[in-house]
Amino acid sequence: MFGPLGLSLAPYVKSSRTLSKWVTPLAKWYANAMGYRKYGFKYDDLITEENDEMQRAINRLTPRERYDRAFRFKRASQASVLHAPLPKEEWTKESEDVRYLEPHIQSVMQEVKERRDWDTLVVERRK
Amino acid sequence: MLAARASTARNAQRLARSFATVVDTTGVKVAAVDYNQPTASVTVLVKAGSRFEPKNGVAHALKNFAFKSTGSRSAIGTVRESELYGGVLYSALGREHLALTAEFLKEDAPYFVDVLTSFVTSAKFTRHEYEEYVAPHVSAETEAATRDPAIFAVDAAHSLAFRSGLGSSLFAPAHNDLTVDDVKSYASSVFTKGNVAVIGTGIDQSTLTALVEKAFAKVAETSAVSAPSSKYFGGETRVAGHGGPQTVFVGFGTAGSPSAEHAALAAHLSTTPSVKWSKGLSPLSSLPEETSVRPVYLPYSDASLFGLLVQGSTPSKVKEAGQAAVAALKAASKSIKAEELKTAVAKAKFAAASSVDTREGLVRTLGSKIFSSTDASLAATLSSLDAVDASAFSKATAALLSAKPTYVAVGDAKLPYADELGL
Numbered sequence: 021m022f023g024p025l026g027l028s029l030a031p032y033v034k035s036s037r038t039l040s041k042w043v044t045p046l047a048k049w050y051a052n053a054m055g056y057r058k059y060g061f062k063y064d065d066l067i068t069e070e071n072d073e074m075q076r077a078i079n080r081l082t083p084r085e086r087y088d089r090a091f092r093f094k095r096a097s098q099a100s101v102l103h104a105p106l107p108k109e110e111w112t113k114e115s116e117d118v119r120y121l122e123p124h125i126q127s128v129m130q131e132v133k134e135r136r137d138w139d140t141l142v143v144e145r146r147k
Numbered sequence: 148m149l150a151a152r153a154s155t156a157r158n159a160q161r162l163a164r165s166f167a168t169v170v171d172t173t174g175v176k177v178a179a180v181d182y183n184q185p186t187a188s189v190t191v192l193v194k195a196g197s198r199f200e201p202k203n204g205v206a207h208a209l210k211n212f213a214f215k216s217t218g219s220r221s222a223i224g225t226v227r228e229s230e231l232y233g234g235v236l237y238s239a240l241g242r243e244h245l246a247l248t249a250e251f252l253k254e255d256a257p258y259f260v261d262v263l264t265s266f267v268t269s270a271k272f273t274r275h276e277y278e279e280y281v282a283p284h285v286s287a288e289t290e291a292a293t294r295d296p297a298i299f300a301v302d303a304a305h306s307l308a309f310r311s312g313l314g315s316s317l318f319a320p321a322h323n324d325l326t327v328d329d330v331k332s333y334a335s336s337v338f339t340k341g342n343v344a345v346i347g348t349g350i351d352q353s354t355l356t357a358l359v360e361k362a363f364a365k366v367a368e369t370s371a372v373s374a375p376s377s378k379y380f381g382g383e384t385r386v387a388g389h390g391g392p393q394t395v396f397v398g399f400g401t402a403g404s405p406s407a408e409h410a411a412l413a414a415h416l417s418t419t420p421s422v423k424w425s426k427g428l429s430p431l432s433s434l435p436e437e438t439s440v441r442p443v444y445l446p447y448s449d450a451s452l453f454g455l456l457v458q459g460s461t462p463s464k465v466k467e468a469g470q471a472a473v474a475a476l477k478a479a480s481k482s483i484k485a486e487e488l489k490t491a492v493a494k495a496k497f498a499a500a501s502s503v504d505t506r507e508g509l510v511r512t513l514g515s516k517i518f519s520s521t522d523a524s525l526a527a528t529l530s531s532l533d534a535v536d537a538s539a540f541s542k543a544t545a546a547l548l549s550a551k552p553t554y555v556a557v558g559d560a561k562l563p564y565a566d567e568l569g570l
Contacts, residue, residue: 080275138227
């Protein structure tokens with residue numbers, strides 16, 4: 021129902037100024053505590069990619085973005101082999117941790133939804 | 148009685164304006180022909196053919212971008228909604244024009260005019276659509292074109308004959324570095340008011356004008372694109388074929404607007420018989436077995452290419468047929484019998500008149516004239532053909548032959564060279 025992105029309360033939180041003021045520091049702390057930045061990942065690298073929608077979204081990245089993504093995966097798996105996080109200067113900075121894939125997933129999901137809507141359309145005779 | 152008389156009056160009126168008049172609507176030229184056909188069609192004609200493209204293949208990519216997502220609806224929305232209305236959408240590219248056409252039932256005109264015009268006014272040109280849908284189609288069409296020696300030969304002949312401008316290929320190169328940004332910038336330069344004409348068939352002029360006016364209300368008023376006027380060069384090239392018959396194209400081009408003499412010459416040499424199962428009376432009707440010679444006459448706005456497309460199963464047969472074709476062309480440039488000319492002119496007139504019967508032919512005939520605001524009526528074409536006489540015919544043919552020939556051989560290495568055909 022939600023596609024590869026899953027359920028998110030972020031839009032609701034962002035829409036309320038008070039709520040986002042309280043939740044943002046918590047969210048920042050949580051993102052750091054998850055530990056993926058220590059392995060040089062960005063948040064969008066963690067989304068399960070073994071489905072058609074994600075494959076289409078990944079194909080919409082620019083060649084440079086696709087190369088960088090593959091590089092982060094290789095570097096992280098090497099770090100995993102060594103049983104140690106990357107050296108600190110290679111950790112992902114908060115400013116670098118952008119949602120580079122999310123817009124593409126959104127557009128793919130919108131297309132999937134539109135296709136489903138057209139497929140299940142009921143045509144009524146013009147009055 | 149009164150009713151009958153009224154309908155005759157209406158019929159007379161309809162006959163009187165049976166050919167389209169071009170109306171300038173807020174900068175966009177609109178022409179419509181309504182013979183009371185059961186279905187209607189609208190063609191948006193844009194001066195965006197391959198002669199105007201800044202980079203090889205951009206026009207071809209733009210053609211394949213037609214009916215993808217726009218500000219009004221997505222690509223799948225366009226397809227599914229058109230299916231619900233039962234219409235047909237297609238785009239075609241020429242060296243001069245890009246034509247976007249919709250055929251539909253008469254009452255659905257507002258929807259289909261919106262589909263066509265929204266591509267001109269608000270196409271999105273997204274990168275993923277280019278990579279997922281457009282680029283594969285472009286390369287498939289290029290591949291298909293290289294497999295057809297006739298298309299390939301005529302395309303190569305254009306680049307020899309006119310070099311840049313009209314010489315640029317209709318097809319994108321097989322390995323190109325086109326990006327969606329190239330297409331986008333080309334589209335923004337050609338999708339302007341002065342560059343667009345709308346031709347309707349089976350639709351009332353005032354209905355179409357109102358729809359077009361509404362659609363183009365917000366488009367910027369800019370002048371039409373211009374390309375440097377064409378010059379004829381000529382030359383010789385030989386290309387290895389990818390299967391298909393052995394093909395030779397012998398062409399001659401002229402700069403300047405197309406003339407009726409060349410149309411008559413094409414009709415004179417045409418091997419299509421008027422009666423089924425006969426060989427016809429063309430000077431080329433007795434060719435060796437398994438060969439064919441087709442006259443190719445391609446008029447453009449400021450130049451024309453006349454040629455003979457010789458095809459055969461083996462190089463030696465092509466050589467024989469090619470020699471016969473060139474000899475016939477040379478004979479026509481010396482003199483032509485009065486009755487032969489009469490036949491040729493009649494044939495050319497019939498071809499011109501009958502092409503207007505079909506929807507595609509009508510759009511082609513109107514499209515060549517709508518931008519230059521010359522007399523778009525069929526009568527003008529027919530009377531210019533009537534004016535062709537024997538001496539003018541031979542003179543025009545001799546002038547054509549005096550230029551350097553354009554010679555293209557596609558196929559075996561043993562295919563004849565230009566001098567072996569007597570050029």
